[in-house]
Amino acid sequence: MSKKLYIETVGCQMNVLDSELVVGALRRQGYELTHEATDADVILFNTCSVRQHAEDKIYSALGRLRAHKRRHPDKVLGVLGCMAQKDKEWILHRAPHVDIVCGTGQLARLPELIAAVQQTHTPQLALSLDRKEASRIEVERSFESYDPLRDPSMRPSPFQAYVRIMIGCDKFCTYCIVPSVRGPEQSRPPEHIAAEVRQLAAEGCKEVTLLGQTVNSYEYQYADGRRERLSDLLLRIHDTPGLERIKFITNFPRDMSDDLLDAVRHLPKVCEYLHVPAQSGCNDVLKRMKRLYTVEFYRDMLQRCRERVPGVAISSDFIVGFCGETEASFQRTCDLVREAGFKNSFIFKYSPRPGTKADELFADDVPEEIKKRRNNDLLAIQNRVSLADHRRRIGQTVEVLVEGLSKTELKASGGRPSSGDSGPKQLTGRTMTDHIVVFEGHERLIGQTVQVRIEEATALTLFGTVVTNERIGVEADRLPQVSSFSLHGTNRRVNLPLI
Ligand code: SAH
Ligand code: SF4
Ligand code: F3S
Numbered sequence: 001m002s003k004k005l006y007i008e009t010v011g012c013q014m015n016v017l018d019s020e021l022v023v024g025a026l027r028r029q030g031y032e033l034t035h036e037a038t039d040a041d042v043i044l045f046n047t048c049s050v051r052q053h054a055e056d057k058i059y060s061a062l063g064r065l066r067a068h069k070r071r072h073p074d075k076v077l078g079v080l081g082c083m084a085q086k087d088k089e090w091i092l093h094r095a096p097h098v099d100i101v102c103g104t105g106q107l108a109r110l111p112e113l114i115a116a117v118q119q120t121h122t123p124q125l126a127l128s129l130d131r132k133e134a135s136r137i138e139v140e141r142s143f144e145s146y147d148p149l150r151d152p153s154m155r156p157s158p159f160q161a162y163v164r165i166m167i168g169c170d171k172f173c174t175y176c177i178v179p180s181v182r183g184p185e186q187s188r189p190p191e192h193i194a195a196e197v198r199q200l201a202a203e204g205c206k207e208v209t210l211l212g213q214t215v216n217s218y219e220y221q222y223a224d225g226r227r228e229r230l231s232d233l234l235l236r237i238h239d240t241p242g243l244e245r246i247k248f249i250t251n252f253p254r255d256m257s258d259d260l261l262d263a264v265r266h267l268p269k270v271c272e273y274l275h276v277p278a279q280s281g282c283n284d285v286l287k288r289m290k291r292l293y294t295v296e297f298y299r300d301m302l303q304r305c306r307e308r309v310p311g312v313a314i315s316s317d318f319i320v321g322f323c324g325e326t327e328a329s330f331q332r333t334c335d336l337v338r339e340a341g342f343k344n345s346f347i348f349k350y351s352p353r354p355g356t357k358a359d360e361l362f363a364d365d366v367p368e369e370i371k372k373r374r375n376n377d378l379l380a381i382q383n384r385v386s387l388a389d390h391r392r393r394i395g396q397t398v399e400v401l402v403e404g405l406s407k408t409e410l411k412a413s414g415g416r417p418s419s420g421d422s423g424p425k426q427l428t429g430r431t432m433t434d435h436i437v438v439f440e441g442h443e444r445l446i447g448q449t450v451q452v453r454i455e456e457a458t459a460l461t462l463f464g465t466v467v468t469n470e471r472i473g474v475e476a477d478r479l480p481q482v483s484s485f486s487l488h489g490t491n492r493r494v495n496l497p498l499i
Contacts, residue, residue: 011048281336
């Protein structure tokens with residue numbers, strides 16, 4: 001009988017990628033995935049610490065498994081990722097039935113930790129060093145970039161993949177836990193990234209999304225002093241045979257250099273889409289956040305992006321209710337959102353994170369109801385902007401990489417793509433500018449690039465009809481069958497962040 005593995009993932013794309021790689025590694029050891037935690041021999045939670053809510057969810061899920069674990073002491077329960085690195089052995093105090101606590105920089109050790117629990121029945125901890133605990137080089141070494149060989153069958157979608165190009169973060173925005181839980185910023189060697197992209201493309205992957213917390217700060221330094229930046233890396237991987245699209249997330253406003261924008265403009269496979277979080281439109285707040293730029297700088301940067309990359313779509317993140325955010329500061333953020341023309345924005349209520357500078361230095365002085373109200377207000381403004389942006393696209397024909405069944409269709413089919421050819425379905429995909437498009441077509445279009453004429457729009461979605469595929473010159477519906485697309489039966493395309 002094969003051993004069964006259950007894994008639940010919260011957090012950002014880094015975590016989605018880590019989970020994919022963990023599943024790949026354990027499959028090679030004979031594990032099979034199950035969708036029921038209580039069916040599994042090994043139950044894993046890949047966790048996030050960016051806001052309190054993300055942690056609470058995991059602690060409640062662990063609590064729900066307490067009785068199950070008491071009845072089945074041989075089952076292995078593991079907590080992986082950011083919360084593991086942050087809470088360390090404290091997790092074993094709060095949830096004594098947990099067997100494994102494994103940080104983001106130690107995932108390669110997971111198979112060995114599982115075996116150790118099975119043999120010794122004692123809890124196993126694998127954690128990286130705290131950033132203040134040792135020299136930079138020692139801390140760096142303790143955070144290992146987890147990039148084992150990819151297992152194509154483990155990718156939620158065979159034609160899309162995340163590729164890590166760097167780990168960690170050195171920006172230390174005062175509200176953010178990521179630099180402590182993901183460690184120092186370290187760029188992966190360009191040759192390794194290029195080889196991974198080649199492997200993925202050879203296996204049928206059409207779109208790669210390069211991942212880094214501040215992806216545009218990527219810089220690899222060779223022993224002889226030569227440096228390679230993100231623009232060089234894009235050029236290096238651009239001509240990979242089979243590859244059609246390249247994206248990269250997330251950008252730090254101060255590092256949005258002209259050479260990068262020129263690469264986006266001139267390299268046809270690079271999507272004209274930039275996620276560049278502003279966080280706030282008020283200079284006082286930005287200063288307390290230690291974002292290292294002013295709103296004037298940010299606005300100039302937006303203009304530079306639009307001038308250098310005509311038609312570029314830009315999205316952002318905002319935190320509302322940060323320490324000391326007055327109504328006037330919030331209004332400045334609203335002004336920025338009204339004027340900046342973001343394709344979309346992710347808006348979060350400030351959540352104090354123990355261990356961060358903001359938590360140490362400033363009072364969390366904006367009441368919850370005001371945070372909630374500001375969140376709703378800002379979202380309403382962004383929705384109006386998104387709707388206007390979407391409406392302008394009505395009548396245009398856009399190129400869409402078909403990603404899977406639409407949410408409505410997935411719900412109707414109980415979360416799984418249907419077997420057999422059962423007529424047209426509602427499909428979803430994205431344009432080169434990352435706009436979501438929903439349209440009707442055969443499931444066999446999944447994984448193909450099709451032309452869609454946009455006919456309707458809401459703030460979140462464009463709706464259209466497939467037109468003759470001009471690039472291939474045949475009716476899009478008669479394109480050859482593609483391989484089955486979904487491992488988990490879910491549509492993997494998720495926006496940052498997932499929680
Ligand atoms: N590295 C990325 C994003 C990291 S976390 C970047 O620098 O843009 C994703 C988003 O979560 C952030 O952009 C921020 O908007 C939000 N976030 C981070 N810490 C937070 C906190 N303590 N409370 C609320 N939102 C937070
Ligand atoms: Fe966090 Fe700032 Fe680093 Fe982004 S850039 S991960 S917000 S510290
Ligand atoms: Fe970690 Fe990503 Fe959350 S880096 S803290 S999983 S947003």
